[in-house]
Amino acid sequence: MAIQPVLTYPHPSLKQKIADSPLNLELLTRVLTDLNDTMNQHDGCVGLAAPQIGYSQRCVIVDVSQSPRAGENHGLLKLINPVILEASEWKVSREGCLSFPDLLANVKRAQKIRLSAYNEKLEPFEMTALGFEAMAIQHELDHLDGILFLDRIRSSKDLFERRKHPASL
Amino acid sequence: MKKFISLSAIGEDQPGIVAALTKVFYETGCNLENSSMTQLRGDFAVLMMVSLPESVTFQTLNGLLQPIIQKWNLAVTMRELKPEEVENFGIPSVLPYTLMVYGLDHPGIVYRVAQTATEQKINITDLRTHVTENNGASLYSLILEMEIPNQATLLSFQKNLEHLKEELHVDMTLKPVEVDEL
Structure with a gap:
């Protein structure tokens, strides 16, 4: 188990486009394990991309199953060299990102995506993701291209400072 | 042509500023048209354009707003728009x-x-x-x-x-x- 620190902006790793990962089982198992351990360490976190913990590997992890926003979903997803094949049903919703702890932004994402990737056994597969899971996957895949959610903002009214909720009594 | 005023106000944020200002507009038949109001850290800032009915002058409205401005300790600027400004409300080609x-x-x-x-x-x-x-x-x-x-x-x-x-x-x-x- 290796929990890695989550890199925050302006760490240069966050703005880099990552090349496809070589299918090296030992390396990718370590990256995916660290992603999973690190994600589980952060309450409410539904996904993490390798560059956010300092790995220049094209892989992400997504698990929306514990989120109140989760609809239909696949539970824990480990995606290596993921590619979005089709995207449709666009919708704007509010996102946060561990690399920008104090900001939220309204971002437009597809509610339905079809993608190809390799799984943790390095087997190629295709899948369809819907709703919140689809949005989470797109957010994480953007990280692999050095695109941050702030780059997706469409208007001056789309950026918000995260409000701290008063402690419950 | 309708008369318009533009008004900016800023003061320490507290519940009631919007209600206090808009109560005056409501009671005098003025209409809050385009506006933008937001919290800036501990302050609340208001930018608004208000149209006035024939019966209400700039001076009347200004007079009615003064007690509110004082009560809520707001820094306010207010001016009446010139007719040519109102004519240019259209959407530019850009x-x-x-x-x-x-x-x-x-x-x-x-x-x-x-x-x-x-x-x-x-x-x-x-x-x-x-x-x-x-x-x-x-x-x-x-x-x-x-x-x-x-x-x-x-x-x-x-x-x-x-x-x-x-x-x-x-x-x-x-x-x-x-x-x-x-």
Whole structure:
């Protein structure tokens, strides 16, 4: 188990486009394990991309199953060299990102995506993701291209400072 | 033609400012038209355009607002619009764009971006900035909505932004305002 620190902006790793990962089982198992351990360490976190913990590997992890926003979903997803094949049903919703702890932004994402990737056994597969899971996957895949959610903002009214909720009594 | 006033007010944020101001408009038959009101850290800022019925003069409205301004300790400016300003309310023919700029906070980000836009006669229609903590660093976010006069200006502006990005050590994304036709 290796929990890695989550890199925050302006760490240069966050703005880099990552090349496809070589299918090296030992390396990718370590990256995916660290992603999973690190994600589980952060309450409410539904996904993490390798560059956010300092790995220049094209892989992400997504698990929306514990989120109140989760609809239909696949539970824990480990995606290596993921590619979005089709995207449709666009919708704007509010996102946060561990690399920008104090900001939220309204971002437009597809509610339905079809993608190809390799799984943790390095087997190629295709899948369809819907709703919140689809949005989470797109957010994480953007990280692999050095695109941050702030780059997706469409208007001056789309950026918000995260409000701290008063402690419950 | 309808009479309009523009009003700006800012004061310490507390519940009731909007209700106090709009109560006067409601009771005098004035109409709150375009407005923008927001919390700025511990203050609350109001920008509004209000239309007045024939029976209400600028002076009457001003007089009715004074007790509220004093009670809530607001810094207020108010002026009556000239008829030609009201005539020019139409929608201009321009390319609407959004520019997102973010990076570590340092002096000059807004100034240099706004100056670069001004040099190319690009009009800023909305601007928001946020300073937030990012893991101990101070992150500056600037979002501008702008009217770019034509395609040629857009191309040279994009080029200038590339230089500015290097100069200011920030990240920038310029994109056209998307319209979702439903």
